[in-house]
Amino acid sequence: MARVVGDADARSGLSDADRRRAKEIIARYPHAKSALLPLLHLAQDRNGWVTPAAMEEIADLLELTPALVLGTCSFYTMLKREPVGGLIVSVCTNVSCLVNGGPELLDELRARFVDGDVLVEEVECLAACDLAPVLQVNYEFHGPITTEAAVDLIEHYRRGELAARTVSGTSRNGDGA
Amino acid sequence: MAEETRIVTKFLRARPKDSWTFEAARKHNKAYAAFEKALGMERADILEQVTMSGLRGRGGAGFGAGQKWSFLPKDVFPRYLAVNADEGEPSTFKDHMLIEGDPHQIIEGAAITAFAIEADCAFIYIRGEFALGAERLQQAVDDAYANGYLGTNILKSGFDLDVIVHRGAGCYIAGDETGLLSSLEGERAMPRIKPPFPAVQGLYAAPTVVNNVETMSTIPHIIRRGGKWYAGLGVNRSTGTRVFSVSGMVERPGNYEVELGMSFRDLIEGLAGGVRGGKSMKFFIPGGASAPWLMPEHLDEPLDMDRASELKTMLGSGAIMVYDETVDPLLVAWRLAKFFAHESCGKCTPCREGSGWIEKVLYRMVNGLGRPDDLDLLLDFGQSIVPGLNAPFSQTTICALGPSTMSHVVSLDRFFGDEIRARLRDDAARRSHLEVKSA
Numbered sequence: 001m002a003r004v005v006g007d008a009d010a011r012s013g014l015s016d017a018d019r020r021r022a023k024e025i026i027a028r029y030p031h032a033k034s035a036l037l038p039l040l041h042l043a044q045d046r047n048g049w050v051t052p053a054a055m056e057e058i059a060d061l062l063e064l065t066p067a068l069v070l071g072t073c074s075f076y077t078m079l080k081r082e083p084v085g086g087l088i089v090s091v092c093t094n095v096s097c098l099v100n101g102g103p104e105l106l107d108e109l110r111a112r113f114v115d116g117d118v119l120v121e122e123v124e125c126l127a128a129c130d131l132a133p134v135l136q137v138n139y140e141f142h143g144p145i146t147t148e149a150a151v152d153l154i155e156h157y158r159r160g161e162l163a164a165r166t167v168s169g170t171s172r173n174g175d176g177a
Numbered sequence: 178m179a180e181e182t183r184i185v186t187k188f189l190r191a192r193p194k195d196s197w198t199f200e201a202a203r204k205h206n207k208a209y210a211a212f213e214k215a216l217g218m219e220r221a222d223i224l225e226q227v228t229m230s231g232l233r234g235r236g237g238a239g240f241g242a243g244q245k246w247s248f249l250p251k252d253v254f255p256r257y258l259a260v261n262a263d264e265g266e267p268s269t270f271k272d273h274m275l276i277e278g279d280p281h282q283i284i285e286g287a288a289i290t291a292f293a294i295e296a297d298c299a300f301i302y303i304r305g306e307f308a309l310g311a312e313r314l315q316q317a318v319d320d321a322y323a324n325g326y327l328g329t330n331i332l333k334s335g336f337d338l339d340v341i342v343h344r345g346a347g348c349y350i351a352g353d354e355t356g357l358l359s360s361l362e363g364e365r366a367m368p369r370i371k372p373p374f375p376a377v378q379g380l381y382a383a384p385t386v387v388n389n390v391e392t393m394s395t396i397p398h399i400i401r402r403g404g405k406w407y408a409g410l411g412v413n414r415s416t417g418t419r420v421f422s423v424s425g426m427v428e429r430p431g432n433y434e435v436e437l438g439m440s441f442r443d444l445i446e447g448l449a450g451g452v453r454g455g456k457s458m459k460f461f462i463p464g465g466a467s468a469p470w471l472m473p474e475h476l477d478e479p480l481d482m483d484r485a486s487e488l489k490t491m492l493g494s495g496a497i498m499v500y501d502e503t504v505d506p507l508l509v510a511w512r513l514a515k516f517f518a519h520e521s522c523g524k525c526t527p528c529r530e531g532s533g534w535i536e537k538v539l540y541r542m543v544n545g546l547g548r549p550d551d552l553d554l555l556l557d558f559g560q561s562i563v564p565g566l567n568a569p570f571s572q573t574t575i576c577a578l579g580p581s582t583m584s585h586v587v588s589l590d591r592f593f594g595d596e597i598r599a600r601l602r603d604d605a606a607r608r609s610h611l612e613v614k615s616a
Contacts, residue, residue: 028341030255030298030381031381033362033363034343034362034363037305037343037345037346037363038343038344041346071365072364072365075348075365075366076345076347076348076366077346077347077348078305078346078347079346090306094267094268094466094516095267095268095425095466095498095512095513096268096424096425096430098509098512099500099504099509100426123306124265124516124519124520125266125466125516126306127264127265127269127304127307128270129270129425129496130270130424130431130432132424132430138308139305139306139307139308140308141309165308168305169305169311171312
């Protein structure tokens with residue numbers, strides 16, 4: 001079984017539990033606006049991506065304009081503004097992985113997982129160059145890794161034999177943090 | 178025989194199975210003992226010890242830690258501490274290890290620093306992709322609260338401190354001191370013009386100290402053993418140890434904590450095993466992606482921040498990338514350019530536009546479609562980002578990302594200029610029959 005794929009509906013926002021959690025997060029900060037990134041992670045964990053509806057709710061909670069929430073959301077690579085499926089495979093091709101097979105690994109995984117619940121993306125240095133070539137599956141590190149081993153690993157996650165983190169990497173059981 | 182001198186990495190290396198837990202850190206590493214000691218000291222004494230140690234920031238800029246703290250304006254409150262755990266400089270992976278391996282050491286350093294600068298709120302801004310690191314750091318913070326090392330009236334000292342672990346969401350420039358503050362405020366992580374410096378107007382426009390994870394990890398040791406002891410390690414104005422991340426084409430890539438003053442050769446060949454497969458080295462990058470390159474003839478130079486400046490480069494984030502003779506320097510330069518073009522935040526025009534153009538021109542150069550004068554073209558328009566093109570860099574941009582976009586171009590010219598110009602001429606000649614001959 002694949003990881004729970006979020007609701008692709010742009011109109012779905014936060015749950016009641018999320019809103020309670022959001023209020024706890026906001027209370028931690030001296031200024032509410034600082035809670036914006038944590039709330040965007042929370043929203044992404046709920047729906048698998050940051051929906052427009054969630055952005056509007058977050059804007060309400062923080063007394064910001066939705067435009068400002070979108071402005072911040074669109075700036076950061078981990079925050080997805082369209083449905084991406086349940087597994088995000090991030091392959092580094094930066095200068096240490098470059099000479100250790102990173103670009104080849106990326107190409108082969110992209111060819112192998114064309115669509116469906118796995119997003120294969122090229123990312124910048126993941127700060128694990130001793131593991132080059134390195135990739136992350138929902139922000140869990142794996143490396144050095146061959147293409148065959150990576151395909152095998154991703155299939156294990158897909159079948160639920162390995163517990164994947166949420167799409168924001170927050171936790172392994174989806175309870176938010 | 179080159180050897181490590183382990184201070185900040187000693188405990189996590191000694192207990193790889195549980196070094197991040199509160200129990201192990203307390204029982205086997207006297208975690209928070211230095212904080213207890215600091216709570217009994219005068220704040221001025223703490224500052225003096227740190228200043229005396231000569232500790233310079235381990236994030237990249239190498240600014241004196243004690244000096245940074247001393248810039249806080251008197252009697253202005255609240256004050257904040259922000260710990261920079263947003264490690265993103267390509268090929269740097271030391272903070273990653275310190276966060277996952279010894280989070281209590283970071284929290285203890287942050288607690289001592291917060292006490293010294295009279296901040297009652299500290300943030301640890303951790304890179305979003307460090308999921309396990311954030312988990313361990315949060316657990317460590319929770320355990321520190323539960324055991325009375327954080328919270329109100331800590332150990333009956335009257336000192337209150339809250340520590341908030343804040344996850345980023347994927348952005349290199351949030352690792353810049355002021356970019357980090359923008360991000361922490363819920364904004365896009367765009368750097369701010371200085372002055373005002375964060376020490377005067379930082380987070381929420383209040384006085385703020387921003388220190389790197391490795392810097393924080395060093396503080397408890399300085400308090401425990403004294404600034405004089407720390408200053409006795411290292412060389413010249415580069416005191417103490419640093420954790421160097423060695424990667425690329427070496428036998429044993431990894432983090433090595435060594436006393437400053439060791440030679441690049443001892444680090445790369447002695448500890449990291451040298452270039453793998455018995456090949457010879459073509460060049461190496463001594464301080465992360467932003468640092469201009471060095472050549473095999475520089476291997477006997479010491480790991481000394483000021484000496485690196487004399488060599489027109491820097492030790493930066495302490496990341497050393499090694500490339501063998503088979504590597505095309507243009508390929509590495511293009512990949513670095515692609516990185517900077519991707520990560521440029523867009524605030525300053527020279528960097529936003531320039532980084533993209535540098536990437537485009539290097540792309541055609543590396544793929545055999547370069548024009549004969551392309552290297553000089555890059556050096557020419559690079560002047561609009563880095564006037565003079567020489568380290569220490571002057572810049573037309575707010576933050577250091579701007580000049581970083583030219584480091585590898587300058588290095589190409591410095592060490593491979595003739596080779597590249599000849600190659601560009603050959604490439605152009607090879608395809609001259611394709612050129613449209615205009616009337």
